Amino acid sequence: MLTFAFRKLLTLVGTMIGIAALTFLITNVAPGDPARLVAGPNATEDMVATIRTEYGLDKSLPEQFIVYMGELVRGDLGTSIVTTRPVLEEVMRYAPATLELVFVAMFLGIVIGVPLGMLSAVYKDGPLDQVTRIFSISGVAIPAFWFGILLQLMFSVDLEWLPVSGRLPLVTRPPEFVTGLLLVDSLIAGNFSTFWVSLQHIILPAIVLSFPCLASILRVNRAEMIEVLQSDYIVAARAHGISSFRIVALYALKNAMLPTLAMIGLRFGWMLGSTVLVETVFDWPGIGLYAVSSALSSDFKPVVGVTLMIGFFFIVANTLVDLAYAWIDPRLRKA
Amino acid sequence: MTAHPMTPIDTSVEDTRPLTFRERHASQIRQWRLYAHMFRKSFSSMLGLSLVVLFLLLAAIGPLIVPYPEAASGAINMSAKLQPPSSTYWFGTDEMGADIFSRVIIGARTSLWIGVVITGIAAIVGITLGIIAGYRGGWVRAVIMRVTELFLAVPGLALALAIVAALGPGITNCVLALAIVWWPGYVRLVEAKTLSIKEELFIESARSIGAKTPWILWHHILPNCMSPIIVKMSMDMGMAILSAASLGFIGLGAQPPSPEWGSMISVARTYMPDWWWYSLFPGAAIFLTVLGFNLLGDGLRDILDPRSRDR
């Protein structure tokens, strides 16, 4: 178990360094000059040079890379040239918002996707199956940004049921910082009205984010359920008189959960990536929005930092999935 | 264990006359008829096929049938800007007075191009690397798979965003960036498939008659990988179009006046909700196209992937 953890950790570190190198190189081949942006429109050449020197941009690319990797090993993600703050600090500030969104979306995806997948497997090729199939594939096919805007128009602008964007109303002060997740923090603080309004704010972006994920969870769960339901041990369970409900909801589901879990892990990373779009539409102050605004101002350290962070969460999620695998599947426990 | 439904061929009749085409290809004909039969039975598959056919048709002849073909090349008519849908302008007009119907239809060609190029590059690179990794093993596989995992650990859209932001906006850069992040999916698919096929007896059998590695890869492994690849490519056509549109939406996509759907929505979103038609139609076009390719892929999976084939 210890060697397992150690190997995981080693892969994690290796992958992180790989991602850092990859994104650093990609973002730095561009001709863009962020220093000039920061210096302001009228800045003279020597003013731009001041900033370049301050952020080490006057060095050659390989030098910058070595410096960056050196900092990275020490846990320093560099400094954003636009906000002049350490990237790590900013990423940590924005990460809870993103995680909260992703958790809620993932929750929706699992809570709706798994049972629906189960039902359409049981009623395979029936009308319910056809409907969920089109519904779920619509989920993958719908452009998230477009869908988000439609929902905004419908529920916020037209019906005025839900707020247009943001995490909290303007005058509501965020609850005391514990986890950074407003839903959790407000409950800890015992402030139910804040909980309620932050729930209202998160619901639309979470739906948009969860829709494609829900779809693939549903598809995988359905496919696996169909296969498991045809497997020998299910036939045996039927032959031994176990009730259909128990077979489907316990025996088959547990087996079908393995690939579904893998999909959830995969989709977790995908969701983190999609926050780039959803957070833009809903002005959700998370790392996705931070990445987009940084990318648009050629401020690349935050882009690399966010990519790293997403990679990190993704790997962590997949490690958790691996552990869940071992927990569910006794055959893997010895490894 | 059910009885094998396929009755072995009757060996008693031995005919000396040359066989007709139909007889020689009886097996394939039956197979295709079976596919067609299974495909037709599923409403969603047929819906997908219809959408894809419609899309391909529009991509092929779109510019010939639209009322204002010049709308796609930047003709402006400021006096007719932001007109709601009418008999003159079926989908209304945009902020420069261009006919949205014409632009959406002609945009199909752009989208098709985007989908084909991204999927094509990704598939060629991914299949090649995947098959090599799966068959060769050893350090070759280790290197390929490490790089692949690296790419897979970063969400594609975020990485593509970084690449396009670095290369500068534009449809070519967009396609390039997406192709760069797209191939690892194929590597993983093909590598896994190759690993399992490699263990099949017929591979050993081919080796025992002295087949060289390229022959085995080309004649034995590749054809057996094709089903999931075809399914994935079909789905990816849609997803690539969607991703390109997403980049277009962020403002990194096609340059004006090119009628790319994502870029159209990117502009149109600022005209919401009062000029709703502007974003509705390109959005619907993306949605239906991607839906079509995905439903088609899903239908193909049902008939091509033996795991779900139970009749």
Next chain:
Amino acid sequence: MFGKIIRNIAIAGLLASSVLATPAGAFERTDKGNVIVFGGRQAIPVLDPHIRYDWSTRMMQQAVYDGLVKYEGDPAVIKPWLAEKWETSEDGKTWTFHLVKNAKFHNGDPVNAEAIRYSFERGLKLNKGVAWMLKDFLAPEGISVVDDYTVKFELKAPYTPFLSFLPWWYIVNPAQVKAHEVDGDYGQKWLTDNEAGSGPFKLGRWEPNVLYEAEAVADYWKGWPQGDANRPAGVIYKIIREPAAQKAALQRGEADIVEGLTPDDYVQIARAKGIAIEDHKGMTTFGIKFNTQQGPTADINLRKAIAYAMDYDALIQVYNGAASLETSPIPDAMKGHIDVPGIPRQDLAKAKEYLAKSGYPNGGITLPYVHVAGLEEARRIGLVLLDSLKPLNINVEIKPEQWPNMVANGSKVETSPSMTSVYTTPVSTDPDAVAYQYHKNSWGQYFAMMFYDNPKVTEMIDKARSSSNWDERAKLYADIQTQIVADQPEVFGMLQNRRWARRDYLQGFQFSPVRFTGEVDIYPLWVKAE
């Protein structure tokens, strides 16, 4: 129509939703009073007044800091602020400012001459943000404290526009800044999201990428023009990135004033009840800059041909009429502006005539048109240009670029594209602010992407900026304008109007053209409750 359909579908659900429905209230009321909400599209990454300025940043800087003087009104005039009066020496090199006695920083420290000296020294030494305005003429050593409330500036050379830049130099409290200095950084790190000012507001909540709150200072040393009873409790600058969301927020009363709607939105929303549009002629010029040194556009006849082919009416239509055509490189609101006779207007015959004289008599070339990615109007103008040049058989390739990349490319003759769309807002009301863009020393700057090189013009500009005689300067600027138009280094476009949409209960809005597009002086704003 779309809205109606949804509304009908949803009517059934309305009853059930009464729990969810948030009251579409007006301005936010807190127990301290009304809070005005400003919906803006861009963030305020760094508040430090000597590091950075753009419209949103400067709006907030203006709220929490004071300068020696301040621009107010339309046309903009320089008003005494921390300095109650000032005088200039004969040779125009020494400026002496006398400070008001009652000004104090938010922590209670008095605003004295040392604070002024320190702030200017800080700005110059950091060599960022506003430094460029004065650094060529003022060294840190040139600033001296005469007495507690008198400060003296000695310039290296006479510089008439000196005063016009001073409103943008805000005064920080040296004691507070020094207390937060880290590694001799002049308190840069601390001032990023803290303030040490004396302005009418102090900082409230500071949630980057979400909102920035300014709380009114009850006993602001200069008092409140709207009266203490009307003065707001504070102002929240809320980031709303999407124009559609801005519009929605305004309509729902979640924001009291927004900027950055599309031209069509303004037309549309003006009809809505309870909403008023602020529409003012601004100083921001739009030009399509040619690369006059390299490529096809080095040919003046081609430049003229393009200028005559341009559909100028469409430029105005892009803004739904809320713009006026440039009649000179210098905007109308600026001193010394003249209407240059014969500035090109659309005339295809003339365009073809010039084209025939150029190196491309039959067209057949493709010219790039670069604009800042995401700038909607610039993109649309690109489409107008593309359409306008079709009769000349010239094709236009519209290329959106990220601002830093565009600037980087535009800093060298070799990489500068043939045509670049550039909006320029002069930082002061002095004509030198615009004229100097056509000076050879400006090469490499984004507004000088045309690499304009006319020694005669350069000489005239140098002469005009050091002269303190206005009549002489006015004549020089008239000649400069005429000559630049004749050389056609750019297509002279239009001056777009500055627009905001606000709730009609929001009072005290004061426009000043010298501020940036979007920037509002929030000091005089107040809410008139029914």
Next chain:
Amino acid sequence: MTALLDIKNYRLDIGTFDGPVHVLKGINLSVNRGDTLGIVGESGSGKTVLVRSVLGIGPRNSKVVEGSISFGGQDITNLPEKDWTKIRGIRISMIFQDPMTYLNPLFTIGRQISDVIAAHEKAAGAGVSSRAARRARTEELLDQVGLPNPSMLFSQYPHQLSGGMRQRILIAMALAGKPDILIADEPTTALDVTVQAQVLDLINSLVEKLNLTVIMISHDIGAIATVAKRCAVMYKGEIVEQGMTQDILNRPQHEYTQRLLAAVPDIDVEPERVAAQAADAKPAKRSNLLEAIDLKKVYRSQSGTDFTAVNSISLAVKTGEIFGVVGESGSGKSTLARMLMRLIEPTSGDIIFDGQNISGLSGEPLRQMRRHMQFVFQNPHSALNGRHTIGDAIGEPLRIQTNMSRRDIEARAEALLDIVQLPKMFKYRYPHELSGGQKQRVCIARAIALNPRLLILDEPTSALDISVQAQVLDFLQELRSELNLTYVFISHNLAVIRQICDHTIVMKRGEIVEQGDTEQIFLSPREEYTKALIESGRKTSQAANLQV
């Protein structure tokens, strides 16, 4: 007395794309309380479909055309699902074929059995007993089927147990409801020879102890004969013959039964070949075609431990003979065969083919060498690429190894089909359209396409039905004399080895236990292991010893 189970004129169709397939045609069968009935049939005979129909878990898309099944006087032909819960698993229960796949891998043994108990209690309407009570009952059942240490087994998972133990657990599960009828579906097929015998013994003892009514289906007449007093023979969806097992074995009436019985290789019959050869009396001192010297294969697992699959084996195959290799699964015989072909690289040792040491060959010379040695695989179903036509498969060696034109290859492929006695039109067919025996013929055709001198046959018949097995074996012998081939023949089936091999080695855990002339080994085995092997072979796959 009415029969406990009565099947009358039962006809069942399965709908497929090609139209309905008549899976069961007019089945008449009745089982009385206390009966032990065996159903014998080869794959595709419909025996599994039949017993599953009795349990109401027949194939999807099936349709009862005619007839009925009644159980205890109640018609259960088209029983609704909710009524089945009172019968399935409680009054009729089933032991499944493959212990590997019929246990849910994610649940403990105890959980799975006590769930079955709970389900039965619920169906009986008596209310579910306590967890502890169920545990006690489960452990009792485990004890009953002869499993040691039931309380430990209770919390173990299926993958921690051996195949034989899992089969016993399946039996325990089937007994959980004290069923009226116990159906055993090929309960021994997936097990090793020695384990097979034990499981059959267990079933026999349970029948005796619990007075069970048993229906056992199997393709193995030997297994049926061990358990069942009565017996029915199924062929292509029909029962061709039924009666007392003894009678059928001794006096088979139907032509198919006769054929089936004749096809069972008999371990105790001296092959005709020996007599013939003795008569031939050729002194012919034949040369060695293939020699292996000190072959060794060591696998290194990921954890770093070594596993020796083949340990220092030396052998010599003479030109023209059939060289037998026999051993249980895991004895290393397949690894050995593959090493001889250089399909697996030996860790050490030499292989000499026709006087040339081929263990160091690589690249082109190795490819050339492959012309002379060919391999026929155990499982013809996976040895052919499903995407290639038969013509392509047979032509492939020619396309790889020769410069023959397309047309010549076509002609040669047709000729080869002729040699393996398949029609020419098969060229255009795909493997999945062929039966197992036909596929194995195609594999053989492919193997002889290049006129090799040596064929290595790795259990060429074990994946085939018995009647087909016999045909293929006959055909192989014919082919050998026709084409002058030398065989290395690998099998776990001693009867088959005795029937055809001249010289035999017996392998156990990667080593040769005994070697010598085949007849010598069978008549007077020297080693204990060989003796035990022959003994268990006699017990299970041999029906003839019951024909007393």
